[in-house]
Amino acid sequence: MTKLIKNIGQLLQVRDDTTALRDKEMHKLPLIENAYLVIDKGIISDYGSMSELTSIDAEIIDAGGRIVMPSWTDSHTHLVFAASRAGEFVDKINGLTYEQIAKRGGGILNSAKKMADISEDELYEKSAELLNEVMQYGTGAIEIKSGYGLSLDTELKMLRVIKRLKQNFPIPIKATFLGAHAVPETYQNDKKGYIDLIINEMIPAIARDNLANYIDVFCEKGYFTAEETDQILQAGVRYGLKPKVHVNQFNSIGGVEVAVKHHAVSVDHLEVMTQSDFDILEHSNTIATALPACSFFIDIPYALVKPMIDKNIAVALATDFNPGSTPSFNMNFAVSLACIKQKLTPEQAINAATLNAAAALELANEMGSITRGKKARLMMLKNFIKDYKEIPYYFATNPVSEIFF
Numbered sequence: 001m002t003k004l005i006k007n008i009g010q011l012l013q014v015r016d017d018t019t020a021l022r023d024k025e026m027h028k029l030p031l032i033e034n035a036y037l038v039i040d041k042g043i044i045s046d047y048g049s050m051s052e053l054t055s056i057d058a059e060i061i062d063a064g065g066r067i068v069m070p071s072w073t074d075s076h077t078h079l080v081f082a083a084s085r086a087g088e089f090v091d092k093i094n095g096l097t098y099e100q101i102a103k104r105g106g107g108i109l110n111s112a113k114k115m116a117d118i119s120e121d122e123l124y125e126k127s128a129e130l131l132n133e134v135m136q137y138g139t140g141a142i143e144i145k146s147g148y149g150l151s152l153d154t155e156l157k158m159l160r161v162i163k164r165l166k167q168n169f170p171i172p173i174k175a176t177f178l179g180a181h182a183v184p185e186t187y188q189n190d191k192k193g194y195i196d197l198i199i200n201e202m203i204p205a206i207a208r209d210n211l212a213n214y215i216d217v218f219c220e221k222g223y224f225t226a227e228e229t230d231q232i233l234q235a236g237v238r239y240g241l242k243p244k245v246h247v248n249q250f251n252s253i254g255g256v257e258v259a260v261k262h263h264a265v266s267v268d269h270l271e272v273m274t275q276s277d278f279d280i281l282e283h284s285n286t287i288a289t290a291l292p293a294c295s296f297f298i299d300i301p302y303a304l305v306k307p308m309i310d311k312n313i314a315v316a317l318a319t320d321f322n323p324g325s326t327p328s329f330n331m332n333f334a335v336s337l338a339c340i341k342q343k344l345t346p347e348q349a350i351n352a353a354t355l356n357a358a359a360a361l362e363l364a365n366e367m368g369s370i371t372r373g374k375k376a377r378l379m380m381l382k383n384f385i386k387d388y389k390e391i392p393y394y395f396a397t398n399p400v401s402e403i404f405f
């Protein structure tokens with residue numbers, strides 16, 4: 001049935017773009033005040049100012065002055081995990097850093113132990129519960145990574161759970177294979193053996209069963225070098241997996257260059273950047289994805305996204321939701337942090353979390369803006385939010401009252 005949403009206080013992000021915004025376009029958040037919007041079979045078929053509305057046969061939803069806008073896209077999460085790591089949270093409060101916790105057997109290897117033991121059904125139930133929650137916060141498309149399996153069987157288990165989520169949830173879900181998240185305990189003295197396993201067994205099996213869209217590597221000191229990242233990405237690309245890569249979280253070790261060489265859709269984190277990293281991104285189509293809620297939780301520097309935008313680099317925002325470095329899936333909080341800590345304007349931050357975030361999942365042709373013909377993946381905000389600047393301003397709240405998908 002056709003739906004008409006009328007009396008929209010502000011209809012946000014009204015534009016025809018189907019690719020990531022850059023530079024000056026990031027400063028603009030085109031809107032219509034006192035607007036209507038028509039959804040026909042899940043597609044935005046019309047919109048405009050209330051004064052232009054002619055009578056149509058439709059189910060009517062009265063927004064009563066509330067804001068309507070595109071859903072967030074969360075383009076970087078590790079939503080499928082077996083258990084929280086709240087114990088490490090307390091270690092962190094008591095003074096240990098993320099790196100020190102990992103060295104003591106915590107961190108990713110801690111999650112991997114729990115992942116090995118959980119049944120596939122229980123893992124699915126836990127993940128589905130979280131994804132339901134995530135959607136209530138306005139996320140209308142999401143990427144989910146493997147990477148807590150670190151063995152052929154357990155990586156496949158995680159990816160099958162993501163596939164089941166894809167089948168059962170109404171929003172687009174993209175799966176990323178992150179076998180190279182850490183070297184598992186059984187390969188501690190044989191990293192090359194683990195990389196061979198990723199390249200020769202995991203990637204072919206995943207491609208055969210069509211279990212992933214993207215390939216990721218944690219390119220970082222103590223994890224995978226730029227050279228190893230190069231090999232793994234190359235193998236992934238050969239099997240049709242496009243790179244989306246964890247780079248420059250704690251150190252700049254050449255990950256940006258390698259990722260861009262393999263035409264990565266995005267490079268994510270970017271807390272520590274050299275001039276050459278900036279220059280490489282400036283001349284690429286790779287999207288720079290910042291994860292400010294991760295910086296907040298583990299208390300590390302925030303990615304310098306403002307100068308990136310000024311350099312014409314396409315910038316997106318995501319949560320990095322995971323049990324170790326970012327136990328939050330609140331996209332609005334990430335948007336607030338981008339404003340408060342990274343000094344993006346509300347316009348820039350909202351662009352980065354809607355259209356550019358959709359582009360970071362290759363979905364900008366179908367969502368991320370109010371455009372005729374795009375999918376009506378939208379959200380209506382709560383009544384107390386009267387202007388879009390109040391979205392990041394009311395930080396750490398959930399501004400969403402209703403979702404459409």
Ligand code: NIG
Pocket residue numbers: 078107108111218246249294320322323324325326
């Ligand atoms: O993006 N940096 C690597 N991976 C995650 C953290 C994973 C974990 O600690 O479980 C991140 O921060």
Ligand code: FE
Pocket residue numbers: 076077078246320322
């Ligand atoms: Fe991550």
